[in-house]
Amino acid sequence: MIQLFEIAFKSLLSHRLRTGVLVTAIALVTTVMVVMLGIAEGMNRTLIDSSTTLMSGHVNVAGFYKATAGQAAPVVVDYKKVEAIIRREVPELKYLAQRGRGWAKVISDTNTKMFGLGGIDVRAELGLKDVLVIKSGRLEDLAQPNSMLVFEDQARDLEVKVGDKVTLSAPTPRGTNNTVDVTIVAIAKNVGLMSQFSSFMNEVTLRELYQLNPEATGALQIYLTRSDPKLVKAVQERLRVVLAKEGYELLPDDPRAFFFKFENVTREAWTGQRLDVTNWRDEVSFVSWTVDLMDMLSFMMAIVMLAIVGVGIMIVMWISIRERTREIGTLRAIGMQRLRVLAMFLAEGFLLGAMSSLAGAITGVILSALINGAGVALPLEVQLIMMSDKLIIIPTAQWALTAIAFITLAVTSISLIPSFIAARLKPVTAMSHVG
DSSP states (O other), rough: OOOHHHHHHHHHHHHHHHHHHHHHHHHHHHHHHHHHHHHHHHHHHHHHHHHHHHTSSSEEEEEEEEEEETEEOBBBBTTTHHOOOOOOOOTTTEEEEEEEEEEEEEEOOOEEEEEEEEOOOOOOOTTTHHHOOOEEEOOGGGTTTTTEEEEEHHHHHHHHOOOOOOEEEEOOOTTTTTEEEEEEEEEOOOOSSGSSEEEEEEEEHHHHHHHHHHHSSSSSEEESOOHHHHHHHHHHHHHHHHHTTTTTBBBOOOOOGGGHHHHHHHHHHEEEEEEEEEHHHHHHHHHHHHHHHHHHHHHHHHHHHHHHHHHHHHHHHHHHHHHHHHHHHHHTTOOOHHHHHHHHHHHHHHHHHHHHHHOOOOOOOHHHHHHHHHHHBBOOHHHHHHHHSOOOOOOOOOHHHHHHHHHHHHHHHHHHHHHHHHHOOOOOHHOOOOO
């Protein structure tokens, strides 16, 4: 086997120009694939950061309370009992935050917008200050009653600044409208798409707006020691089992954001409390498709480019076989079996793919680092898709190795047909060939 790879390597070296063109083309395909997959990974990391900042923990225990069959509110009543169960059953817990949930009309002196409201105790939000970039004001001021934080685009649309007052108007769980005046105490930098419709306010004020008692909250957001998908799913399933054993009624597992569940819950005839256990990806399912689309697009582009390059590879290998017809005939005449001839040319294709894709992957990683260092700003329309104001590329080792394996396998497969043709040559015909 080593001898076959040695012959293949020397054959590639003997045709430097031809090999150089193919190596460059294959390396370019690999570079594009690594960069595209790095963009998808950057989107995924940004999605995790923004979702677990604005809307969700790694795992969430939320639910709906129905005072009457036709009126549902995204509320967990007597949440401290549920919190005690979580702390007992989740040793992987890093910290836990309880947040109110709401949706209200925000009215300034000049404009009106609908926002999602997150009622928080800023002193318990250990991770919030590490993610939010405050442009003006102070995050700590959310500890004050009747205070609110908005994001840059929201402040621009409402034409407000720190210190200005706005009015919040929303229906309470009992079906009556209520209003409350709040002061903008901080304006934060945009955090991708979801910061367009999310905001934070003091949790006590949110309860006043919705006329909730101090024992009620919107969701218990569980932040784990790591965001490993397997761990997140395991904790989610464990909590569903434990909460059911503790006597709580649970909603069916539904991997959608809580506001998509209102219609189904409202139609159902039950009353009282039902809990809902979700993970961060469920809560942002309405935007996470963009990451999956980028992964798919990366492989589709690689396949299209490989199809183009593959035609060139097959033509070059056919030329190589034609030039080496007498050599093949001689090898067959001295006893080399067809399978070994096939393996020799496949080894050539494998080496070509492996060396080229490795060079392309290294180039892709270097290019990604340079782009990240340059801090390429994105226009607003692209920010909504990329979930960031800058182009972030994270070419992980896993994606780089995946690209190398995928490209190498593809190039080796492309070389299979001309290799099979070479193996089928008859020794007498091949030796009498005049090239």
